[in-house]
Amino acid sequence: MTLLWIACCLGIIYLPYSEIEEPFEAWYNATGKESRIDYYNGQVKTFQHAFELQYGIGYKISPETTETEFNVIKCFQVNGTKTTPIYSQPIFPDTSSFKFVGMDHLKGRKCELWRNVTYGGGRKQTFSLWVTDDGDGVEPLRYEMIGVDTLLDSHFDKYYIDYDNFRKDVDPAHFHKPKGMKCVGFPGPGVEHHLLLNPIAELMHKPAHMHGLFNHFKRQHGRTYMGHENEDRRDAFVHNVRFIHSTNRAQSSFRVGMNHLTDYLRNEVQSILGHKPSPGPNGGLPFPAKLYAGVEPPENLDWRLYGAVTPVKDQAICGSCWSFASTGTLEGALFLKTGKLVKLSQQMLMDCTWGFGNNGCDGGEEWRGYEWIKRHGGICTAESYGSYMGENGFCHYNSSEQVAQIENYVNVTSGDAQALRIALFKHGPTAVSMDAMQRSFTFYENGIYYEPKCKNKAEEMNHAVLAVGYGVLQGKPYWLVKNSWSTYWGNAGYFLISTKDNNCGITSDATFVVLK
Structure with missing residues (x-):
């Protein structure tokens, strides 16, 4: 199975354990080494330019509110390095290890089901991809991951991405960040930057940045876990960080962030x-509304x-x-x-x-x-x-x-x-x-x-x-x-x-x- 090298689509990321449903729009050009993914109807835009500099540059454009500015559009950038290069972000998983399972039906359409199953550390991860093929290239419908702890027979992770409005014609202008916009470095500790810059990468079976962030969190808070507890804490941490980042991309009236509770179980x-x-009344007095009738706080x-x-x-x-x-x-x-x-x-x-x-x-x-x-x-x-x-x-x-x-x-x-x-x-x-x-x-x-x-x-x-x-x-x-x-x-x-x-x-x- 070969997915298109140049494509764009709409989609929704579903993270049940993080209580998130996040809409996105993506453009991908593997040959041009560039990609762009917008979240929450364009409130946050991310650009991955693997062709810039030696190891690529990533950009994130989003509103910023401070004590002196309100919803000002800002551009942040991260330069890739030899150990953490910036690459064009596929909107589909690497299918080289997927095997054809059989025909299936999804969203009222006949489709092929492909699957990749991995094992490690007492855990089983099942990656499934539903696609259609109209003779003019493969079109993805859904990508799903289900993680099972084989020792406890319990789920430690699940997410899926629904694709819609898949298009093969991509205007190159979509990959260009706005002209004249000055980009500055990301604020805060660098260990989190790559996750903020390219959040969908972690769902495409590239968890290294998330695991690195968890290790940094443990050092920061002086926490040491052994064996299965470390895995449970890491799972909780991953779900919570996904929630935190997605919630902030939604641009509500408040912000959330990592704190000392980030690896707590629910x-x-x-x-x-x-x-x-x-139930029932306590022994307290009722509020004396008449006494304060003329009071203006x-x-x-x-x-x-x-x-x-x-x-x-x-x-x-x-x-x-x-x-x-x-x-x-x-x-x-x-x-x-x-x-x-x-x-x-x-x-x-x-x-x-x-x-x-x-x-x-x-x-x-x-x-x-x-x-x-x-x-x-x-x-x-x-x-x-x-x-x-x-x-x-x-x-x-x-x-x-x-x-x-x-x-x-x-x-x-x-x-x-x-x-x-x-x-x-x-x-x-x-x-x-x-x-x-x-x-x-x-x-x-x-x-x-x-x-x-x-x-x-x-x-x-x-x-x-x-x-x-x-x-x-x-x-x-x-x-x-x-x-x-x-x-x-x-x-x-x-x-x-x-x-x-x-x-x-x-x-x-x-x-x-x-x-x-």
Whole structure:
């Protein structure tokens, strides 16, 4: 089977394990040593010019938004080297090892099925290609890869590419980058550049750059894995990096990026989502809307600027987010009362509130922590109780060292954005819950987060965080929220999230405390 040396087509890349469906348009000229692939309807354009310089040049043209520029089209370039040359990127796999399997039907068309099966390291990879041949050259319909761990009989990878509107006539002008456009080097570490420059290459059975990036990630984060765990971590890393790069090519209102969670398995990410809502009302007071009827909160508010917010912490692999949200609103309330910022103990709430329905690292609710503090006359500081461990511990405390006695706690009217603004304005940082199950949130980096897949009903919330302000950026209103996944996550541990449609449920289950 011989595929055309010069061709162009439309297509969609399907990455089920990365939750991605990405449209592309590709042009390929093997004889001219040039190719071009556009993603998401031309939002991102990549050019591979193997004929330039000794080892080729790759270009990427995409919008860039900074603090001073908004959606400015920029050109980035990478020069090939002897060890990592730039080559024209085929839009089909190398078929030299494929064998004819038989005739098949796909998309209502009769076609040939060709297959290449490889084995290595206890893994089986099956590459399948469906093509038609009308006598004037082979036309691809679908390329699919399925990876199976033969030891565990489980799938570690799957993706496929559907081809459409296949054309044999290619205008040479498509391979030329825009005239007069100045191209600069890629920002950030070089190990990731080739994946950003030519993302489809990894799917054409050229995983070297991805494996190199994983090794760099392990060194960067001081992680060492052996045997099967290394393969599992690498698989998770590959799926997550594919998701990150594809999401950024889609040019949404926020960016995602690699962080310390990039090699986490999905069940590990779920384990740090520890908000466990229970049905029925709690013992909190309703929000006093009439009391604040004439209050007009400012357009922008950031309690960090007033010294009311303690540094970002890391809950580790422990579903203790509820304890961080609880102490966060307490710390803010205590600051408003005394003018002093005191770090309070999350570990104390984890260790001591089991009798009130919380379950330490296995999750809980903020209001149950408030109830315990009300009953027992306060909470210890982090200094007096001891360091946060990221594990359940033995309850121990000296009542003489407790601070922040709670008079009551208030449930902000569910779904009422104005009520939450007033609560933040009048009472300081406020505990909120959200749906953080989406992969886009796991790898949030900056910008205003908006995820249509998010749920927003109170009973569907799974993560507790701390709202510390709100504002408007480029005409889009947002909540300013503190997470507890370390400063390596998000924007130094914080994120902006759109107020539109109560995205991810930020206003669905918010509480603040009133101190004695």
